[in-house]
Amino acid sequence: MAIFRMSPPFLAGTNRVTIQMLQVIFAMIPAIAAMVYFFGPAVLINISLALTVALLAEAILLKLRKRPVKPFITDGSAAVTAILLAVAIPPLSPWWLTVTGVLFAIVFAKHLYGGLGYNPFNPAMVGYVLLLVSFPLEMTTWLPVESLADKPLDLHSAFQLIFYGQTNAGWVADTVSGATPLDTMKTQIGQSIAPAYIVNQNLFGSLGGLGWEWINIWFAAGGIYLLYRRVISWHVPIAMIATMFVLSGVTYLFAPEITGSPLFHLMSGGTMIGAFFIATDPVSGSTTVKGRLVFGAGVGALTYIIRVWGGYPDGIAFAVLLMNMLAPLIDYYTQPKVYGATK
């Protein structure tokens, strides 16, 4: 029997997939707590449902593909996909909406392309776009934040709405839903109301959308934690946020009648979760340092363009998928110079 003597230092590896993914989930907790505070417990039902479906689908697909189930199922990547998708769709979505999106994300966007590490597109965003394109009505039925709702929902009625479509009191999702701040901004600019007036309504807070600003702040805080733990690098989020800020700033300066303020755009919708948690996906994004800057800038620019001139109130998902498509090209043109090599 051979005894291998190992020498110190004995360090736990910090760059394993499982650890990274757990850090990502951990960093999302405050923002999810904020979402529960503002939109009620329905968010938690969605997340649990998405997690269950995602882990089941992952296990079945791994089995079908004859891959070892245990190491892959515990790496947490399917869980991250599920949570990202679950917080992106409206809290009171019917159960089949969540299930369809998660299944498509795991089966089509991830495993048909070869599983973790091989997917050219961000699975959560593929699922989201599938739902947005196929079920526009359900996907735009958001809840107003709790303090504005005339009918706050408890856990029980949220459960009934998600699984049976209506509560004991006969409410359907339409009874309690309302437009999001980004939605309102877009529609009312379309009716040529000045953005400076629009933000005076009670749907808006002092920074962005009421409630949404806190969710964005907590996502940003989680992102900064991930930066600190070196799970993600600063290039993508900073490039994305800076690009959005500059673009919306210039537009706001010269054409204030068509856009909300830069602060509004950074603090509404999915900006911060997009910047820190979605665009930073190491698999589907750029891998070179310069490439990450280009990638982030592209996501920021496309998001802003879609928000202001596009057909949808928010554009994170489309922007990320479009830039995913460009990622190999960006990587090709931003290869760092090998030390000592001459061209």
Add this chain to the structure above:
Amino acid sequence: MNPYYQIVKEGLWKNNPALVQLLGLCPLLAVTNTVINGLGLGLATILTLVASNGFISLLRNQIPDEARLPVFVMIIASIVTIIELSMNAWFHDLYLILGIFIPLIVTNCSIIGRAEAFAARNSVGPALLDGLMMGIGFTAVLVVLGGMRELIGQGTLFSQADLMFGDIAKNFTITVIDNYRGFLLALLPPGAFIGLGLIVALKNVIDARVTKRQTAKVEASAEVATSS
């Protein structure tokens, strides 16, 4: 093996224009949102394929080799024009739906592909059969894909059958799922790509199974031969 049987097998399965050659994807992906649309375009393609294969095979000794492609294209274009005008006259509503894709049959690569690869080198009989079988193979995929997308997209089958079969077909529509919410993606172009991908994958799985079974059989018989 009987050469005619070989032609049938090539067209329907082994060398299926839609699943193996992946030719004619433009109409294949664009119009297959219902069974009837797929069937309509499929029938038009069968007609074109049979006629063009027949004519080109008849004329193969007259066509100078250097100028064969322009001649093929002209023959195919004339045939497609005849079919287009006839559809406009007799199936006008279907013609309106299939629209640009009827004249686009001219550019369907599988037709000129068969002309070049088969009709120009074989006598009329096999050429006609090849056109028919390739056409049927293509149509089968169009119909299956159309059925998949129609079922998932709007929960029905054979909707708008009256466009093709006249008023008696008004109630051909089978509503498979009542009060279906609709799944828009299946009816949009991405649905066509995903659907075709799944059908190609299914074909490959079946082929792999068949090959596996055959090799197993060969090995088993070889074993029997050695042991006896």
